[in-house]
Amino acid sequence: MSVDQTTARPTAQGLSAQRETVLLTVAAIREDLAAPHLLADMAASGFYSQFHFHRFFTRHTGTTPGRFLTALRMQEAKRLLAHTSATVMSVSDQIGYQSIGSFTTQFTRLVGTSPGRFRELVDTLAGHRLTDPDLDRARSADQRPLDCSLSVAEGVGSDLTGRVSFVGLFDAGLPQGGLSGFGIVQGSSGTVTAGAPAGPRPGQRELFLMSLPASAGLTDLAVGGGEGLLVSRGHVADGGEGADLTLRETGPLDPPVVSAAPALHLRSFLGRGPRR
Structure with a gap:
């Protein structure tokens, strides 16, 4: 049975319970970025309806579960591209994308440059401090x-x-x-x-x-x-x-x-x- 209190204002105890659920959800996402992490599964883990979970997750993080998941995946992709020799295809696989084309499109849109050019950027910046530019x-x-x-x-x-x-x-x-x-x-x-x-x-x-x-x-x-x-x-x-x-x-x-x-x-x- 799911919990859905869409009209009542949450109490301090309710907000604390919601925050704990969000913390556990985010920890599970970080532990396995390649997993699907469907909204239905995330909500069910805390016995909430999808609508209610989506709403309080957004309240506590400032963004939706899907966008938070994507942001974590892109952050890990940047780390892998910057600090490992993994290929773009390998990076795409490691963070849960089944299509390298979808990964490249998403990365370029959100990071502001393609995976290959991001790696070139990191190589250009390597060894320089924040105060080196004019x-x-x-x-x-x-x-x-x-x-x-x-x-x-x-x-x-x-x-x-x-x-x-x-x-x-x-x-x-x-x-x-x-x-x-x-x-x-x-x-x-x-x-x-x-x-x-x-x-x-x-x-x-x-x-x-x-x-x-x-x-x-x-x-x-x-x-x-x-x-x-x-x-x-x-x-x-x-x-x-x-x-x-x-x-x-x-x-x-x-x-x-x-x-x-x-x-x-x-x-x-x-x-x-x-x-x-």
């Missing part, structure tokens, strides 16, 4: 500016000194695909250059931030993680003047940063000096 030139100012103020969450134990933060403005609810705005922030405030909305929701766009130590490698930015990673997310109304973002450590319910757009952008401003 960050002043990379901070394009030819579009409408959106001011961003950054702070660190209580208990993180870190300030913004010696960090580089990358703020992406997306027309979707996940950090994937192309950017509609981009900013590089060193310190507690900076500017994102915001273009015209490209998606179907011109009233609101999503802000996603990745912050890494300045000594981190550019490959960490391309793959979407690394030691010392802090993240934040928020939204801004079209035409808004600014946003306040609080940086925190990543949690198990955070969807990974799939888009490689910031790294692709910085490659154009990378000097030709020897790698370190």
